[in-house]
Amino acid sequence: MADKLRYSITLRLYGEEKIFGPGIAELLEKVDEYHSLRRATMAMGMAYSKAWSIIKTAEQSLSFPLLISKTGGRGGGGAELSEPGRRFLQAYRTFERTVHDFADEIFEDMFGQEEE
Amino acid sequence: MADKLRYSITLRLYGEEKIFGPGIAELLEKVDEYHSLRRATMAMGMAYSKAWSIIKTAEQSLSFPLLISKTGGRGGGGAELSEPGRRFLQAYRTFERTVHDFADEIFEDMFGQEEE
Numbered sequence: 001m002a003d004k005l006r007y008s009i010t011l012r013l014y015g016e017e018k019i020f021g022p023g024i025a026e027l028l029e030k031v032d033e034y035h036s037l038r039r040a041t042m043a044m045g046m047a048y049s050k051a052w053s054i055i056k057t058a059e060q061s062l063s064f065p066l067l068i069s070k071t072g073g074r075g076g077g078g079a080e081l082s083e084p085g086r087r088f089l090q091a092y093r094t095f096e097r098t099v100h101d102f103a104d105e106i107f108e109d110m111f112g113q114e115e116e
Numbered sequence: 117m118a119d120k121l122r123y124s125i126t127l128r129l130y131g132e133e134k135i136f137g138p139g140i141a142e143l144l145e146k147v148d149e150y151h152s153l154r155r156a157t158m159a160m161g162m163a164y165s166k167a168w169s170i171i172k173t174a175e176q177s178l179s180f181p182l183l184i185s186k187t188g189g190r191g192g193g194g195a196e197l198s199e200p201g202r203r204f205l206q207a208y209r210t211f212e213r214t215v216h217d218f219a220d221e222i223f224e225d226m227f228g229q230e231e232e
Binding site: 004005006007008009010011012013014015019091094095098099102103106107110111 | 121122125126127128130135207210211214215219226
């Protein structure tokens with residue numbers, strides 16, 4: 001085999017439509033880091049309107065808010081993860097990591113090479 | 117939760133670049149069914165030139181042929197899976213199924229709902 005073989009796993013969650021995946025997970029993590037949805041989108045190079053739409057679609061399907069707005073204060077407001085939003089994000093990341101750890105083992109068995 | 121939650125897993129294999137994923141796996145399965153790359157692409161609604169490019173890129177990275185051409189005979193030739201191509205496809209599907217079976221169990225534990 002010419003190239004060293006690696007793999008990737010993409011996990012997505014669906015209700016009636018797509019709810020959650022790597023993009024929104026990273027977006028929420030950036031909000032947690034920057035305390036602002038706008039700064040999170042800038043860090044990711046994502047259009048603010050797209051981020052807003054992704055979050056609203058997910059919130060409707062999940063029936064709980066992912067973000068809470070903070071008004072006033074230095075910088076004139078911002079956003080934080082809601083508690084259910086934080087728990088859901090953690091559940092997604094745990095699910096992803098657990099599947100990944102399992103896949104690492106069988107990938108090596110089956111393809112004889114390790115994931116990068 | 118408003119919507120019943122489901123998940124999807126996408127597994128991709130990489131060398132220097134992307135080699136293998138759901139699209140090429142389905143394409144190879146259709147070739148196996150129709151004994152023709154052209155008929156496989158028609159069944160998938162995929163451009164023949166795109167299918168050709170995907171397969172050539174994968175073959176270069178893997179350093180073995182995925183397809184073998186059959187010339188002559190009724191219909192004037194066609195394509196079949198090569199033996200290493202068939203084994204690789206089977207390994208990918210087994211990897212995918214094994215990861216999926218594992219993920220089914222923990223998904224139910226974590227999100228309390230079954231995959232559709």
